[in-house]
Amino acid sequence: MLYGLMDCNNFFVSCERVFRPDLEGKPVVVLSNNDGCIVSRSNEAKEMAIPMGLPFFQLRDHDPLGQVTAFSSNYVLYADLSKRVMSVLADMVCETMPYSIDECFFTLDASHGKAYEIASSIPARVRKWTGIPVSVGLAPTKTLAKMACRFAKKYKGYNNFCAIDSAEKLAKALRLVKLEDVWGIGRRTIKTLNKAGLFTAADFCNSSEGQVRKLLGINGLRTWKELRGEDSVKSDSVTDAKQSICTSRSFAEMVTDVEDLRPMVANFASQCASKLRAQGSVANIVSVFVSSNAYREDLQQYSNICNVALSEASASQIDIVRAADRGLLSIFRKGVAYKKAGVILSGIAPEAPRQLSLFAQTDFSQAEKKERLSKLIDKINGAKGMNKVHLASQMPHIENNDGKEETTAIFLNNLRRDHISPRYTTDWNDIIRVKS
DNA sequence: TCTGGGGTCCTAGGACCC
């Protein structure tokens, strides 16, 4: 059996280009939330030496002539195109294991020639059916498939497909690849390895098992085995239900008033609860964290996290929002300008059978009501749009409530997105117009 | 002026048990 990896090229930029073909061949970047950092770059932008993660306000230093087109991130669009790309792939291979929004492992157990033929035809079909350019690597293990995919992406001659499918190719690839470019070798461990005289993937492979274990522990050992062709990265880790769920944001404007912060945290909690229900789980712990602006050394620095244990595992909007609010109030400190906050759910378990508390006085009819209410909220919001129905605590506090309508959650207002593109594929109002 | 968000796994150390 062979592993494949399909990786979308410069995914967010490619999504924007699907509906802006005029930007083909031009430098384009996509920004993180709040238009903070550059998180996706076209090849042309990479050629201009614009680094990944560059703060947007520093772009001018690298682009004095203003040639670069920048987009705010449009996750609704990217999620939809990702779904399309994944479904095209799923039709062509045995099993798919989505790894991130723009990457997917897959297996092919057809005979060798057949596997090669199928995998090599993926890029053209995905491009034709979705407009997204992808690269594909094929090899005996996931780590090697990653490596093959790097080659496919890096060298034009490969036509977006590369297989490491013979001992000679493997030996050559290992010699060519620098250790820091191997999946699983990060910034910190590369220093340890370089100090030990190891610089290429081949150097690493030729080390003894004992030395690798001593230098890097069992994580490094896994990578070592994978490079030697031994399947060691589990597949279920790629597809299982999440063990923690987090929603957090940095704010465009810093927040000082607890009454401004509370509805924001309520919204994060509510979003977490929706994600939790979507995967059919319940959570035991609700954590809330807040932090000041670490870049502003002139201001008071403070950050804290509070873990609130639920008396009983729950996926209810009401339970989770309430716990988050309690947590926030316990760590909120006056006089701090907050830049970021978030909610994390953990202690996650399947929805049923549920572990009931021995001591809590469970009112079953109450629990049942909350559950039904949550499901109803999901149904309405699923059909009518996120946050159409929400709890009162998710609304900003209004001093003189004159009945003025407030339909947008406050945290969306405190988010900078000056360069957002239309939701071409998910909103009728944004559907593309064609002049004839 | 402006600096992202969401995950996973491992390790070390402490509390506790027999």
Next chain:
DNA sequence: TCTGGGGTCCTAGGACCC
């Protein structure tokens, strides 16, 4: 005065990934 050996579980922090 002398104070072993072998476990488990939990947590915080670090490293990695996209």
